[in-house]
Each structure stands twice: as structure tokens, then as C-alpha cells.
Amino acid sequence: MSVRFGRHDLIFVVLLAAMGFLGVRLVQMVQACEVPPDPQHADVAERIARASLGSTIVVPLPGRPGDIYARGRSSHVLMAGSRQVPSCFIDPSLLNETQLAELSRQLSGMLGVDPGELYVDLLARRERGSRFAWVKRQVTDAQADAVRELDNRAVGIQYEWRRDYPLGSLAGPVLGFTNDENVPGGGVHLAVFRAIQARQGRRVVLGDAGRRPIWGVGEQSEAPVDGCDVYLTIDVNVQETLQKAVSEAVTKYDAQWGTGVVINPWTGDVLAMASAPTFDPNNFGDTPPQAMLNRAIATPYEPGSALKPIFAAAAVERGVLSWQSRLDGENGVYHAHRGGRISDHGRRYGLITLWKAVVKSSNIVMAKVGEMLGNRQLFEIAHAWGFGRRTRIGLPGESPGILRDLDEWDGYSLRRVPFGQEISVTALQMVMAFGAIANGGTLMQPRLMTRITDPRGRELWACEPTAVRRVLSSGVAAQIRECLADVVERGTGRRARMDRWTAWGKTGTAQIAGRGGYVDGAYTGTWVGGAPKNRPAAVCLISIYWPDRHKGYYGGVVAAPYVKRVLETTLTYLHVMPDRP
Amino acid sequence: MRLALVILGLAAVALALVDIRREDLAVRHEMQALETRHAEVRRELWSRQVDIGHLTTPQAVRYRADVLALELTDRLPSVSRGPDARPATERP
Numbered sequence: 202m203s204v205r206f207g208r209h210d211l212i213f214v215v216l217l218a219a220m221g222f223l224g225v226r227l228v229q230m231v232q233a234c235e236v237p238p239d240p241q242h243a244d245v246a247e248r249i250a251r252a253s254l255g256s257t258i259v260v261p262l263p264g265r266p267g268d269i270y271a272r273g274r275s276s277h278v279l280m281a282g283s284r285q286v287p288s289c290f291i292d293p294s295l296l297n298e299t300q301l302a303e304l305s306r307q308l309s310g311m312l313g314v315d316p317g318e319l320y321v322d323l324l325a326r327r328e329r330g331s332r333f334a335w336v337k338r339q340v341t342d343a344q345a346d347a348v349r350e351l352d353n354r355a356v357g358i359q360y361e362w363r364r365d366y367p368l369g370s371l372a373g374p375v376l377g378f379t380n381d382e383n384v385p386g387g388g389v390h391l392a393v394f395r396a397i398q399a400r401q402g403r404r405v406v407l408g409d410a411g412r413r414p415i416w417g418v419g420e421q422s423e424a425p426v427d428g429c430d431v432y433l434t435i436d437v438n439v440q441e442t443l444q445k446a447v448s449e450a451v452t453k454y455d456a457q458w459g460t461g462v463v464i465n466p467w468t469g470d471v472l473a474m475a476s477a478p479t480f481d482p483n484n485f486g487d488t489p490p491q492a493m494l495n496r497a498i499a500t501p502y503e504p505g506s507a508l509k510p511i512f513a514a515a516a517v518e519r520g521v522l523s524w525q526s527r528l529d530g531e532n533g534v535y536h537a538h539r540g541g542r543i544s545d546h547g548r549r550y551g552l553i554t555l556w557k558a559v560v561k562s563s564n565i566v567m568a569k570v571g572e573m574l575g576n577r578q579l580f581e582i583a584h585a586w587g588f589g590r591r592t593r594i595g596l597p598g599e600s601p602g603i604l605r606d607l608d609e610w611d612g613y614s615l616r617r618v619p620f621g622q623e624i625s626v627t628a629l630q631m632v633m634a635f636g637a638i639a640n641g642g643t644l645m646q647p648r649l650m651t652r653i654t655d656p657r658g659r660e661l662w663a664c665e666p667t668a669v670r671r672v673l674s675s676g677v678a679a680q681i682r683e684c685l686a687d688v689v690e691r692g693t694g695r696r697a698r699m700d701r702w703t704a705w706g707k708t709g710t711a712q713i714a715g716r717g718g719y720v721d722g723a724y725t726g727t728w729v730g731g732a733p734k735n736r737p738a739a740v741c742l743i744s745i746y747w748p749d750r751h752k753g754y755y756g757g758v759v760a761a762p763y764v765k766r767v768l769e770t771t772l773t774y775l776h777v778m779p780d781r782p
Numbered sequence: 783m784r785l786a787l788v789i790l791g792l793a794a795v796a797l798a799l800v801d802i803r804r805e806d807l808a809v810r811h812e813m814q815a816l817e818t819r820h821a822e823v824r825r826e827l828w829s830r831q832v833d834i835g836h837l838t839t840p841q842a843v844r845y846r847a848d849v850l851a852l853e854l855t856d857r858l859p860s861v862s863r864g865p866d867a868r869p870a871t872e873r874p
Contacts, residue, residue: 213785216788217788220795226799265824268831273840278838279834282831282832284828365832369839404817441841
């Protein structure tokens with residue numbers, strides 16, 4: 202039996218095949234619409250693009266750089282944030298000379314740029330084959346809208362990051378800055394750059410012939426990753442008080458610069474760190490480099506008498522002397538054998554106790570303490586208390602100070618290091634050393650950053666208070682605090698006396714070394730101390746470098762009143778109970 | 783009969799294809815618009831965050847307290863002026 206295929210059968214088979222093909226194509230299209238986000242399918246979008254429209258545009262997706270926060274009264278306060286600002290760009294290759302001239306004229310009216318300069322610049326770029334040129338960066342939203350309304354495919358708006366510092370110049374040298382190209386310039390920004398840096402994403406978009414986006418291709422797009430947020434120990438309220446105090450002192454005494462630090466002695470937290478002159482990171486371009494220096498960590502100086510309590514306490518701790526040991530004040534002038542001439546600057550003391558020598562700030566007695574300790578012990582003490590080495594606060598540009606190698610020490614060093622000459626320290630080293638006196642003898646590592654969190658707030662890194670070493674017994678620490686309280690009540694620091702809290706501290710009035718010796722009339726005035734006496738809640742240092750000697754230069758004059766103000770405000774702010782009747 | 787069946791089938795498939803294509807276009811376009819809007823909202827959010835940062839600085843808070851003439855009592859001045867002194871902003 203033979204099977205006969207007629208003409209209609211053939212048409213039927215052909216149509217059936219066509220229907221089958223269309224069905225398969227339908228299935229393919231449904232699958233193409235449901236491509237899973239898998240790299241092996243990434244080329245599907247490309248194929249769709251080529252097959253259907255033929256044009257893809259890569260749009261960058263910005264990731265936000267991380268924020269930097271300080272402590273506030275009840276919550277964190279933004280120190281550095283980021284916002285996006287529009288910038289106008291042009292593709293000169295898409296225009297002929299006439300169009301370029303016309304567009305330059307239009308853009309100059311909108312953006313306030315010179316039309317002639319813009320035209321010449323764009324023409325030169327066009328001839329070089331350049332396909333991108335900024336017309337004006339960081340324009341206003343209204344200007345950006347006006348540019349968009351031009352509806353010219355050669356001109357566009359691209360958003361750029363601009364770092365914003367709400368606190369202005371309050372902690373400029375601590376924070377540092379980030380420039381327009383997102384490059385960090387010192388301070389916390391440089392220290393945590395990798396953490397706060399964001400990873401840009403991208404969106405692949407199918408576009409029409411006029412490069413207008415039609416739809417996005419999710420398979421080829423990448424989501425941006427925002428930067429991490431950094432939390433500092435700086436308290437904006439304490440910082441503001443300290444910054445004002447230091448700036449005011451520098452202005453009043455016409456000093457070259459000043460610096461100040463406030464710490465919590467129990468945790469090593471840096472509550473405030475100020476330098477004057479300071480700078481506003483929002484306008485870093487107008488700032489001289491000196492104003493960007495974080496003087497508290499970067500500039501070592503001779504501390505002068507402020508160092509005396511440390512060596513006196515160490516001598517007592519080692520059993521070399523007691524507080525009641527009597528030493529000869531040599532009636533104001535001491536000619537040491539191979540040690541040069543040492544004077545008490547007009548004050549004459551005979552036999553006085555070590556306690557009184559600290560209260561009255563006798564250089565001669567401290568020189569004799571040095572003689573009794575010897576160079577090796579002096580060096581060990583200085584090193585143990587953190588001088589001559591970086592504190593590891595985690596900021597770039599930290600100086601270790603100057604503590605010469607022991608084999609370079611001589612008879613002069615022996616008698617001068619105990620009263621703060623031939624040694625240079627940073628303000629941070631000094632305040633941390635006094636922090637050890639405050640907390641019962643433990644040298645703490647300064648802590649500036651407490652934690653780093655990811656954009657969802659999950660903690661990635663945390664820094665706990667860290668003790669470096671014990672440098673004093675708690676008993677000797679309490680005794681030296683008592684002695685330093687006497688400095689405030691009866692000694693050189695009367696101007697640091699507070700009405701509600703018992704203050705303790707020490708002045709330092711150090712000559713400034715120049716080429717070939719000390720510079721006549723040049724001093725650094727320092728006050729470092731804390732309150733209350735029995736359980737100090739805060740320790741503050743202010744140093745004023747090279748004030749006008751005719752206006753005042755003693756630490757007790759140029760620094761102590763300002764430390765008093767800072768401590769009073771800080772203790773009130775921290776709700777510390779008064780301990781004075 | 784068979785021809786009518788085929789034609790109907792072809793028409794159904796063609797209609798389905800066109801509809802899927804149309805929906806695909808519409809959804810992708812909507813996604814594109816949403817992604818653009820998402821970027822704009824994020825941009826606005828970041829800007830607002832920074833604005834809030836500006837408004838919560840101690841200087842800004844103090845300025846607004848002054849402008850609003852809030853009767854805030856500063857505990858410190860009364861202390862430094864001695865036990866008989868009144869707070870600076872205390873009512874008579």
C-alpha cells in the first residue's frame with residue numbers, strides 16, 4: 202500500500218515545521234528573560250544587545266566612601282562624610298567647529314566659564330582626538346539641570362564625590378583630608394584609607410543610536426560596595442573647648458604654634474587633640490602646609506620642667522630617694538664637675554626635700570637626682586615611660602621624639618635630662634606619661650579609633666584599651682599626684698587651680714634649641730595635669746611654642762589657665778563629681 | 783480543517799511572542815528607570831546625611847539655641863564666679 206503525499210500535505214508539514222521553530226524560539230526568549238546571575242551566562246546579554254539593538258553603555262555606579270564619626274553628648278557626630286556633586290563634561294569629537302562654538306557659548310552662560318577659553322580648549326582637545334573633557338567640575342544642581350535641558354548628546358553630567366567636613370577646622374590636622382581625586386592627605390584619612398575606600402560598581406545599559414539608555418543588563422552589572430565607617434574616641438565637645446583654648450593662647454601670646462591633648466587616663470582614649478594654627482579640610486587647597494601638621498604627634502620639643510615629676514617619681518619608685526630626702530639647692534647656682542653651670546633662674550634654695558624641689562621646680566635638685574640615678578637608669582626610665590619611641594596611636598607622621606642612644610649621653614645629659622633638656626618629646630607622649638601618673642602607674646597606649654563597621658553597621662574591627670606597661674606602683678603614683686597638687690596650691694601652677702575639683706599638674710618652661718645653643722628669649726610654655734586628684738577623669742596638656750616673651754612665656758602663664766578652662770568644662774561635661782568642699 | 787488548525791496555532795505563537803517581547807521591553811525599561819531613581823535616592827540620602835552632620839555639630843546646636851533664645855543653663859559660669867553667683871541665664 203503506497204502512501205500518496207499531496208500538495209496540501211507538503212504545505213501542512215512546512216507550516217508545522219515553522220510553528221515548531223517559532224515555538225522553540227518562544228522557549229528561547231522566555232529563557233533569555235530568566236538568565237540567572239551567573240558569570241557563565243554573562244555573554245547572553247551581550248548577544249541580546251548585539252542581536253536586538255547593538256549598543257551598550259557602561260554607567261559607573263558610585264560606592265560611597267565611609268564616614269568618620271566622633272563622639273558627641275548622646276550619639277556620634279559626623280566628622281567626615283561624602284556627598285555627590287554634578288560635574289559637566291563634553292565629548293568634543295561629536296561636534297564640528299560651528300557646533301562647538303555654539304555649545305561653548307551656551308555652556309558659558311549656564312556655568313559661568315569663559316566662552317573663548319572653553320572653545321579654544323575644546324577645539325585643541327578635539328584635534329588631539331580626545332573624547333572627554335571637563336567643562337566645569339562641581340556645578341550646582343540647577344546648572345546640571347540646565348545642561349540636561351540642552352539635550353545634546355555631546356554634553357553630559359557625571360557625579361563626583363566631594364568630601365564634606367561638618368566640623369570645619371575643629372579637628373583638621375587629626376582628620377586630614379581627601380582631595381578631588383580621592384587621594385588621602387594625612388591624618389585619619391590616610392591611616393584608614395583602605396577601610397573607608399569604596400569599590401565602584403557598574404551598570405551595563407542597552408542604548409539606542411543616540412546613546413540614550415533603554416534598559417539595564419543585570420547580568421553584566423556589578424553592585425558598588427560602600428566604604429566602612431570609622432569611629433573615633435575624639436569627643437566633639439571636648440575637642441571644641443580644647444581647640445578654642447589653644448587657638449586663643451596662641452593668638453594672645455603671639456606664639457608660633459600651640460598644641461593640646463586631652464585623654465581619659467584609664468583607657469588611653471584621646472578625647473581631644475588640637476593644633477593651632479589649624480585648617481579647614483573643606484578648603485585644604487588654601488592651607489599652608491604648616492597648618493596641616495598635627496603638632497601633638499609630629500613635632501617634638503623639649504618639655505622642660507614638666508618632665509621633673511617623672512624622674513622624681515621613678516627615683517622614689519626605685520628606692521634611690523624618698524620624697525623627704527633632702528638635697529642641696531646650692532643657693533641657686535650649681536657648677537657640676539664636667540656638667541656645666543646649672544641655675545634655678547634667680548631662686549635660691551639650700552637643703553630642700555625632693556617633694557619641695559618638684560613643687561618649686563628646682564633644676565639643681567633634679568640635676569642631683571640625675572647624678573644619683575646615673576645615665577643608664579635615666580635612659581631606662583625615659584624609655585620605659587614611652588619617650589624616644591612612637592606611641593602607636595595609628596596616625597601617619599608620628600614622631601618618636603628625640604632620645605639619644607645611651608652611648609651618646611655625657612655629664613651634661615646626666616644633669617639635664619631630669620629637668621627636660623637634651624630630650625625632646627611629643628605632646629602625646631607627655632600626656633600619656635601623665636596619664637600613667639593619673640591611673641595609678643600604668644602607661645596606656647593612646648586610642649584614637651574604637652571601631653570600624655561595614656556599611657550595614659556590622660563591626661569589622663575593634664580596639665580595646667591596651668596597657669603598655671606598669672611604670673609606677675599605685676602608691677608612688679598617688680604620692681606624686683599629691684605632690685603635683687601642691688604645685689597647683691603652692692607652686693608654679695596656681696593659675697590652674699579650680700574651684701570645684703582638686704587639680705594637679707606641672708609647668709614646663711623650656712628654652713628652644715637653635716643652631717649652636719639655646720635661642721635667647723625663645724621658650725615653650727607647657728602645663729600638663731589632671732583632675733580630680735584621687736581619681737582623675739581627664740588629663741590635659743597644652744604647650745605654647747615660642748610665645749612673645751614680652752607678653753608671657755612661663756608655662757604657668759601661657760598654658761595653665763587654658764588647661765584649667767579645658768578641664769573645668771570637660772569635668773562638667775563628663776558629670777564628674779566635685780571633690781572640693 | 784488542518785490548515786485552519788495550523789494557522790490558529792501560528793497566530794497564537796506569534797501573539798505570545800509579541801506579548802512576551804512587549805512585556806520584556808516594558809519590564810527592562812521599568813528596571814532601568816528604577817535603577818536610575820535608586821541612584822538618585824541614594825545620592826539624596828547621602829546629601830541629607832551630611833546636612834544632618836552639619837546641623838548636629840556643637841557650633842550649629844549652639845547657634846540654634848541662641849537664635850531660638852532657649853533658656854539653657856550653663857552650669858560652669860555659676861561655679862567659677864563663686865557660690866553666690868547666679869547662672870548667666872537664670873531668670874530674676
